[in-house]
Amino acid sequence: MKSTTTCASAALLLAVAHNPATTTLAFSPSSHDVRSPITLRSQQQRKTRHTSLHLSAEAVPTPSNDDSTSATTSALTKQQKRMQQIRKEGGIFAINTKLGALNPYAIYYGLVSIALGLVWFVALTFSQLLYKLTGGRLDKKRRLPVFFSHVWGTLLLLFTGSFPKVENWNVIQDFHKSGRKAMFVANHNSWMDIPFLGHTIGWHNYKFVAKKELEKVPILGKAIKVAKNVLVDRTNRKSQLLTLKQGMRWLDDGVNLCTFPEGTRSRSGRLMPFKNGAFKMAHKAGKPVIPISICGAANVMPSYWLFPMKPSYNVCKVVVHEPIESEGKTEQELADAVRDAIIEGLPEEQRPLLTTDQ
Secondary structure (H helix, E strand, O other): OHHHHHHHHHHHHHHHHHOOOOOOOEEOOOOOOEEOHHHHHHHHHHHHHHHHHHHHHHHOOOOOHHHHHHHHHHHHHHHHHHHHHHHHHHOOOOEEOOOOEEOHHHHHHHHHHHHHHHHHHHHHHHHHHHHHHHOOOOOOOOHHHHHHHHHHHHHHHHHOOOOOEEEOHHHHHHHHHHOOOOEEEEOOOOOOHHHHHHHHHOOOOEEEEEEHHHHHOOOHHHHHHHOOOEEEOOOOHHHHHHHHHHHHHHHHOOOEEEEOOOOOOOOOOOOOOOOOHHHHHHHHHOOOEEEEEEEOHHHHOOOOEOOOOOOOOOOOEEEEOOOEOOOOOOHHHHHHHHHHHHHHHOOHHHOOOOOOOO
């Protein structure tokens, strides 16, 4: 039996050596399996490759329902937090829309604004027609559309209980009496800043220095164009130079200018760095700058509300500062002095984290 087994094993080895592809040959003379060493090594290598492929497949990240669920939950959480904030600010009847948040007061404010806006639009169209018929020879400083715009803003603040408290208003009144013209500069973190600034300047001719994108805003865009306000195209260097000349020309012609030197609304509510265009106009024209601090406007109309959520009366305040002369100062010194004055009039939550540009 022993010799038979030895012969069989020798035959098996010869067969494997003659045909290396054979990896599963086995001989069982009894109840035990006898396999060749080459066969065993081949099987072990195959198992190793199989295990390696299995582990590699596990290592490759595949999209899972947990990931998508996590993203959806995160989005829902963000929306829920925003809704909680809106309800906290605007009451239990506040809702959120694609255009912005609304509550009953905001809807009322919007209706009043639109109703008055239709009358404003007709008045602006009349002004436009008048200038076209007269070839621009009548009302060369475009006082008429500014008057109509001021009427709209005043009535809107009146009917909605939104007049802000104005501190040091006598500074502007005394300045108007002197017959001089100036650049009015204010901080900006809400749409309410625009009617607040117009109300503070009063019934005088003034032009806004504003970004060109505002031309697309219904009615307001028409008012800006008809009154020949100064528009800045921030993507066009040539346009910026023309804007500078236009602003200086208005100041030389006896028309006030007003602007928000941050260039856009502050989303955080804190004062942002200033752009130098406004100060360049005032400095080159030799005109003073009157700093104005607008306090609490974002408390009645944050950036994510479509219209104000509550009246501004007893909530918002405008602080007027003494005029700062541009003569005897560099542009940077003028800008720094104006910025310091505006910061001084702001509440702590609206001041920049650092007193220098961030």
